[in-house]
Amino acid sequence: MKHLLSTENLSAFDAIRVLDTAEEMSAVGDREVKKLPALRGRTVVNLFFEDSTRTRISFEAAAKRLSADVINFAAKGSSVSKGESLKDTAQTLAAMGADAVVIRHWASGAPHRLAATDWIDAAVINAGDGTHEHPTQALLDAFTMRRHWSQLNGTKSTGADLRGMRVAIVGDVLHSRVARSNVWLLRTLGAEVTLVAPPTLLPIGVEHWPCKVSYNLDETLEAGVDAMMMLRVQGERMHASFFPSTREYSRRWGFDDARLRALDDLGMKDTIIMHPGPMNRGLEISSAAADSPRSTVLAQVRNGVSVRMAALYLLLSGDSREATAATAATPHAVSQPTKESN
């Protein structure tokens, strides 16, 4: 692995290697001194074109626990907001000797552009791009599920996959990079995925995805679920007619108290409730569900640091990466890309 751009093309071997490495990393988090010297002298840049405090501090904690030097580059208030192009930003970071770029961008595919061009030679980690993918989120979700699933089966989690596990992903699939990354990774790891959403919030073409699709959350529950993953839904979507009102959304697709009780009534005592955060309590998930013992929300956050440590470690100190000198960047005039029709 030179980059971590998506889970779509992540092999089962590589996925399990990241998860196994994350198990080792999580042990570091349990120590009194939560630090490894693995990436001493390496520079990790968190390049964030979109606000995301949670993801940024998770990557920052991960890099620091590996002793890397961390530079946080937020697009707001920087030269980017003055119209600097992604190319110029990337070349600037290359000239400063960045070894890895963790990029969060509102535009789908921006991490692919960094990886595919000769603008920068650093390892690129996609920390969420537009409505495309968020591979480290899917990996931390899989890590959380794998621990739960292994424990239930009385097996060791290291080396294991998720074969036989039934996962429902519920909510705004259309706009969700988390859903996409999870669908591909869970397929690779052998889980059975059902997407549950209003038809308006499923992409045209979803029928080609390796999962089932349902419009009915209750039927999905009744059919049996081992993990419920609730996606964040933006209430403003109702203004673009994706659903009539937040209340109607909540009644039909929210994980409310009645559905929390239904898990007990249906005898699913081991089903976990997941959420990538930040949660809209009362919209896609009720407080009772979010705070119940079934909820893995905080475990996901904790595991996120371990998984990101694993990703950074494998990309930066793994055997697959060749040491190459950073290419000298040529200064270019600042130009503002404009949207133009043909």
Next chain:
Amino acid sequence: MAENTYLIRGAAILGGEAEDLLIRDGIIAARGKDLHDDDATVIDGTGLVALPGMVDVHTHLREPGREDAETVETGTRAAALGGFTAVHAMANSNPVADTAGVVEQVHSLGRASGWVDVRPVGAVTVGLAGEQLAELGAMADSRAQVRMFSDDGICVHDPVLMRRALEYVKAFDGVVAQHAQEPRLTAGAQMNEGAVSAVLGLAGWPAVAEESIIARDVLLTQHVGSRLHVCHVSTAGSVEIVRWAKARGINVTAEVTPHHLLLTDELVRSYDPVYKVNPPLRTDADVQALREGLADGTIDVVGTDHAPHPSEHKECEWAQAAMGMTGLETALSVVQETMVETGLMTWADFARVTSFTPAVIGRVADQGRPLEEGEPANVILVDPAARWTVDPHKMATMGRNSPFKGKELPGSVVATFFKGHPTVLNGKLNTPYRYAGNYPTPDAAGAVSGS
């Protein structure tokens, strides 16, 4: 040897039998076997196909306003090299070509360059804003003699405005060339909506947004008895609707771009904005339907939608990138590859869709004429056996945004005769045609791009 006399020996006329063509003083003086003219410069046409100069109904020359992307001079050089003898310059310049003054400027720049006929397309609405008709009559009566009107890049989506435009152009035998794109269904659209967009998380441009406008427009055209041209048809459903309309006798013509005949949205998986274009690249099923439609005459013409952009508009995130691809210098090869080499069309069919019919749609006198004695000598010689690898950096256009970069394509333009003058010889630019008489000099208009 006389400067204006050329004898092409043994070229396959429209891919048929090899004959000689004698070109003298701008016209085809003779066609036949074993022609002689002691004054003529002889050009060996053995193995070459002689075709009428190609006429592009859809070119973006960018001047005035975006001379960093293309100028009339560079764009028409590219056109000549690509085998064109006429291009229709789209109206989305800056200022927009929505007045007689701007279309005359573009027209005079074309004459000053002298590589091809430059036929300005007039905007349908003032500033392409879709609110008020531009002075179509003034543009029609101007020295540019505009007959094609288009807000290309933007759809005339208001049905009443579209109806009025279709009605109004009847007064001077004009045609409305519609960029069919329902705006509400394509807000923020980045690529074809389907299996690939679902995976890539790019906002979809659904086929129905094109097809619904075409369906509406052919019915409006029938209702008011006018003439409609549909720009860059890109979906199988659009082909079906145009086929239906023609069967009903509606006066509609349609165009397809070379890139829509060859490329699919699978290429977008690279997120390389060189594949970003409007309308977007579609699926393989659409590509096959477009080829069939072009072969059976449902689609009348090939239009390049040549859309050069400065590199900074493509070296960026997909969502930030400009839409458009260059096409003038690859059109012939791509059409040969997709239509001729597949056996779907003959070279005579090629001449129909790249020259005869485009000239009729644009009402371009002296272009798209048969290669017969007495006709204007707009002729190209093509080597169909040639193979070449596309290198955007070697092109005459200023745009480096060719989606065919690195691809090997068949067919090359050996010579282009424009008004009897060789603008291209041995596959290289020769010299431009120089007009006699004095059209208002470009200097007087205050803007000129030197050659």
